[in-house]
Amino acid sequence: MLSFDRVNVWIAGAHVLRDVTFSLAAGATAALVGRNGAGKTTIARTTMGFTEANGGVALAGADLNKIAAHDRPGLGIGYAPEDRRLFSAFTVEENILLPARVAKLDAAETKRRLDRAYAVLPELVTLKDRPAGSVSGGQGKMVALGRALMLGTKLVILDEPFQGLAPVLAQRYAEALRRLRAQDPDITLLITESNPKLLETFADITLTIERGEITPERLTH
Numbered sequence: 001m002l003s004f005d006r007v008n009v010w011i012a013g014a015h016v017l018r019d020v021t022f023s024l025a026a027g028a029t030a031a032l033v034g035r036n037g038a039g040k041t042t043i044a045r046t047t048m049g050f051t052e053a054n055g056g057v058a059l060a061g062a063d064l065n066k067i068a069a070h071d072r073p074g075l076g077i078g079y080a081p082e083d084r085r086l087f088s089a090f091t092v093e094e095n096i097l098l099p100a101r102v103a104k105l106d107a108a109e110t111k112r113r114l115d116r117a118y119a120v121l122p123e124l125v126t127l128k129d130r131p132a133g134s135v136s137g138g139q140g141k142m143v144a145l146g147r148a149l150m151l152g153t154k155l156v157i158l159d160e161p162f163q164g165l166a167p168v169l170a171q172r173y174a175e176a177l178r179r180l181r182a183q184d185p186d187i188t189l190l191i192t193e194s195n196p197k198l199l200e201t202f203a204d205i206t207l208t209i210e211r212g213e214i215t216p217e218r219l220t221h
Helices: 038-049 069-075 092-102 107-118 123-127 137-149 169-185
Strands: 002-011 013-025 029-035 053-059 079-080 155-159 188-193 205-210 214-217
Touching: 002 029, 002 038, 013 038, 013 053, 013 205, 013 214, 029 038, 038 069, 038 079, 038 155, 038 188, 053 188, 069 079, 079 137, 079 205, 092 107, 092 123, 092 137, 107 123, 107 169, 137 155, 137 169, 169 188
Parallel strands: 029 188, 029 205, 079 155, 155 188
Antiparallel strands: 002 013, 002 053, 205 214
């Protein structure tokens, strides 16, 4: 589904990704683990087209290097950045719906995808009319996941979703991911995390990155 082939990225003269190569099949749940600054977010941003990369990046056989960043979500990619980036004056539901409106999905498809997001994240139903600026940090991460699901039909990238979450909220977030996996078994999940223990019972593949270099290691349960 998602593959990197000898991808190199330089940012402000620094060699951030070094010959990164990996491949994730449809339906894989991959944990991308490494310390802060190791290159996890750069892999996410490179997939989305936010960085200039040398090397091959492909989604379901499509060469992403030939596809502009603003067109990549239309391929079925959902992205929840680490800082959530919600519009505080919009309601929770307006934030979730925003990608569908930008993509100009019709009303029926928009409702289908919104229902899907609420099935994965039922607690958002009670928050949907609240301004996004009034929700807690943990709830904001849930909103960001719901928003990513509006376009993420093939691949969903979650950047440090558990960072800063209290244990109870972390458990609820993990339960939402399990519901997503049960509901959409063919969707590919790429989840970045600094603490591998948070994903060791959930991910079936771990990709360990250090100083921009990555080594895949299959997990066994």
